Amino acid sequence: MICSICRRFWDRRGSYREAAGRSTSVTEQTIDQIEADYDRCNPKQATLFVRKSVSYQTLPTPHHCHRVIPGTMLSSLMVKISVLSMGTLCLFSSIHSNLPSYIKADIAAPVLEPAVNNLRRSTLALTDGRREQQESPASLRSQVTADAMKYKSTHSGESLSYRVEISDSSENVLPSGFSKAMYQIDKSKRYDTCAIGAGLSGTVFAERSANVLGEDVLVIDARPHIGGNCYDFWDQKTGILRNQYGSHLFHTKMKHVWDYVTSNPNAPDWKRWYHYKFGEIHRDQKGSKKVDYVPIPPNIMTVNRLLDLDIQTPEEMDEWLKTVQIPCPEETGCVNAEQMAKSRVGEELYKLIFEGYTIKQWEKHPRDLDASVTARIPVVSSFDPRYFSDKWQALPGEGYTAWFAAMLDHPNIDVVLSTDFFDHKSHLEQVCDRIIYTGPIDRYFEQEGMEKLEYRGIKFTEERHFNHPGYLLPTPVLNYPGLETNYTRSIEYKQYLHRPSPHTLVVREESYSAGSDGDPYYPVPNQRNRELYAKYQVLAEKLEATGRIQFVGRLANYKAIDNALKLFDETAEARLARGRKKIQ
Amino acid sequence: MICSICRRFWDRRGSYREAAGRSTSVTEQTIDQIEADYDRCNPKQATLFVRKSVSYQTLPTPHHCHRVIPGTMLSSLMVKISVLSMGTLCLFSSIHSNLPSYIKADIAAPVLEPAVNNLRRSTLALTDGRREQQESPASLRSQVTADAMKYKSTHSGESLSYRVEISDSSENVLPSGFSKAMYQIDKSKRYDTCAIGAGLSGTVFAERSANVLGEDVLVIDARPHIGGNCYDFWDQKTGILRNQYGSHLFHTKMKHVWDYVTSNPNAPDWKRWYHYKFGEIHRDQKGSKKVDYVPIPPNIMTVNRLLDLDIQTPEEMDEWLKTVQIPCPEETGCVNAEQMAKSRVGEELYKLIFEGYTIKQWEKHPRDLDASVTARIPVVSSFDPRYFSDKWQALPGEGYTAWFAAMLDHPNIDVVLSTDFFDHKSHLEQVCDRIIYTGPIDRYFEQEGMEKLEYRGIKFTEERHFNHPGYLLPTPVLNYPGLETNYTRSIEYKQYLHRPSPHTLVVREESYSAGSDGDPYYPVPNQRNRELYAKYQVLAEKLEATGRIQFVGRLANYKAIDNALKLFDETAEARLARGRKKIQ
């Protein structure tokens, strides 16, 4: 059953029309009324995502979302299109089963046509009625509130409601990010390459295989979206582009990697962006609590501000470091992470910046962790505030997901989401000439009965601050090095590229020991795991020798790869060489 | 007439007492009730400032203010003490004419005693009933709201009212910042040195003269407070430490200057602080409006982000600069500020960062301004984000005014505020052995009938965002280099040293031609003014030759002195030499 009052849409010119083709102009129509109207609809209806993004290029604004709320799956549909942006456009429409003709007939505004055509295409491409996630009426309402907020000037003296909503990240609605994605493997097809995982690793291999080798490629991912851990989307409630699995900053020292990621003419532009963050340092001083916010990794400013010093040159900084560093025992070298850290930054910085953080991150005291954990903790001997020092640092202008979508948008590439490799392993081993496995290596060899590798997971807590037009944090990411909070860091996505919103969204991270249900994030760096991984590696290499499978990526190689592209581009080149031979 | 319901105060232990000496404990008393109670008082009562700060050291928190609202001047008093801080303490009290005994009798909390004793002293020291400024009931209310906000967790899901209030800076209540300040010259006294102006210049001279030379010193200022343009105070409505006349960042290359400002054991500590700011750059790109926030002065990050470059080293930066710089004509050199700017940063950066700003700042196109105006525009060939490059950069922990108060707190120094030199010129010329004049030089020689020097003034617009716990700007100061807004910059004082508040305060600056009513801020750098100033200088030097007067400081020397201390410390040393002779 479709609520007829929803069969309307509203655009910025204030017209408010019946969706059935007739149009009536209600110029005084306010957003609040629409909100109220929407409320009267039955919120219990299941929400189905149109598995297609509105094409970013054709819309005047980057911010968009659209959903299909089916009455009866695919036969009776209500579509809500909401294009939220810098206060320009808010469109609701609801449609019946004859979706395509309706859209053609009724939405004529040229600016919307491309969006709507996309929507039509994507709706037609809808191959199964699989239900994705419930859409809460609250989330729809707050979209409207967000937009309404932009129409009422905050400066008019009117008061808006500042409020904070806390939730965990599982409440999110996750669009697939890829219009052509399918949700079932076409069992009639054969493939040259099958990438297990639509993250950076799988996507790079898929794109290269299709474009350079002309191969037929299948990409499958257990998650309902592309992009792997880099996946981002426009937050429903605040209109902010945000990641789902923690913040990701692209950085590379290698020109060919940069050239590669920026080479796709259909992908949105990348924007130079130099990541920087502060740490929130708590301490007792002269009997009273003090909080300082200082650059992380520590640079000259950090040291001067925390320790009341006046270091002014890299030479002075290095000299000062030498006076505080505590060398490791000559006989043994640094045997644990505490010794290693102190040998690099001395007692005071270790205590203020590294000790508590390490404990929270690994749930172990640094003295019980491998020296390798702190072997590369950075200290910057200049005023350079950047988090990374790589030459190329950037963010994809319209988000990572849009970039992945452009990379995967190739006639030779099939993308199948919400599909676990292990449910189709024997089939895929038959129809795939070569498999690129980017999932956890211990999962692959589960039947061997070996122990599991230990991972750390991240618990995300989302804090939405409504009617808070500014920023909550002093920097896009704030680290919490101390034990006064369980959080390891907070991310305020709105600060990336400084996209405006009347609200803000802060995602706080806690580290925990990932069980079988959680997502594996960081491999635990200790001897047991290194030895165990080595055993898995032996198994993997044996299989790789057949030429039928390759284990790549963050999870398969059991390493946090700072720049996945680097590795995968290199690996890809090796495969390219093989591929070219095949073609010739 | 005193409103009896106001004769109460409230402290954090929830006790709510009658102020007349009896005390009744009302534990459930909410802040809202107090607020409501206060409202019922007669807001029409005149507000009189107790010309005394609560001593910063004795209070547990830096934030304080107190006022006297007289029924009949000085005979019937209602005192409101409000100690606002990080949510710890909010105290209202109202008292009758017998102020001192009341305070003794009723406020016993040890933490308050010093504050109250100060208040008593200052009230006793009240020498005249001069009315200062009206206290608006709204301002009192919002103090309460501010505190109430801290008691209700913003995270409880309750909604608070986010609202914006806009005002010009004249609405502020200005505490003198100095408890021992007087408001009338003691005509019976003689002085070795009389400093006209209680700004940096006058204060440094006064302190040195008193402490090193043992001189008797008079400091007078036309304004009702000490500190000159550096004056700051705790904003009544938001609880934020803020400047009244634009933001001031202490920075010096000279160790003896740093040693000097940090030498006073009674002054609060200085905190290292490295100023940084972004510019908000608007431009059209590929047909659409774009806004970027980039570091100012431009450094490598600025250039890379604006122009899609990947400069990575100082050498690359300098090389790139050479390719864009437009050399000035060889015969003439740079003849105006436009040529000069382009010769330093090239066409593109000039347009994006300097042209519009210069036009707004001086109301003249760069081509009509002296080359000197842009001769020192900085370009940073590194990733150093600091606004200044000086070795010592800091903020006084409890504010500039507290620092000035400590510097002036000397038995030999009399401070007289709200008193214009020219109303007492002939008297002072008789009783002062030497006069240090730090006011505008053209005002001093007014009777000569010469033309006036041209100054630019700053129009401040204050925006208070209530119930906005984060920051409104991406950096403490945001520059607006373009012509899309009249503002030249905005300052968000809360970001300095990251002091928390449930609200925020942004002060926006516009530049205008200062008439006789405005404050002179920036001397206009053109030929007419330089020539005119030279004439004034001749007059000044003639007078200075008598040894009876010295013209120093920002206004008297008609230069914006980046580091006033530097100059004045040097000058002071010359005088010290003379002084020592006198003592020997």
Ligand SMILES: Cc1cc2nc3c(=O)[nH]c(=O)nc-3n(C[C@H](O)[C@H](O)[C@H](O)COP(=O)(O)OP(=O)(O)OC[C@H]3O[C@@H](n4cnc5c(N)ncnc54)[C@H](O)[C@@H]3O)c2cc1C
């Ligand atoms: C919190 C965090 C922050 C990071 N930040 C940065 C950063 O700022 N910059 C940077 O360069 N790197 C960063 N990294 C590293 C970065 O995440 C990796 O380099 C990159 O995402 C790895 O891509 P991937 O494809 O190997 O793995 P993933 O992105 O994890 O992709 C693997 C995919 O495989 C799928 N999969 C797994 N098993 C199966 C199965 N059985 N069947 C089907 N699909 C399966 C998963 O669902 C997943 O989508 C970060 C990592 C983490 C954890």
Ligand SMILES: Cc1cc2nc3c(=O)[nH]c(=O)nc-3n(C[C@H](O)[C@H](O)[C@H](O)COP(=O)(O)OP(=O)(O)OC[C@H]3O[C@@H](n4cnc5c(N)ncnc54)[C@H](O)[C@@H]3O)c2cc1C
């Ligand atoms: C907006 C702005 C921002 C600045 N920012 C910085 C900064 O970040 N860092 C920095 O180092 N410098 C900064 N400066 C420069 C800094 O303000 C000066 O170096 C310093 O404040 C000068 O002190 P002063 O005592 O010479 O002048 P002032 O501070 O102007 O003091 C002069 C005093 O004399 C008084 N006076 C004038 N005439 C009379 C009279 N007839 N009778 C009695 N009293 C009189 C005035 O009321 C005033 O209080 C800034 C200047 C401005 C205008």
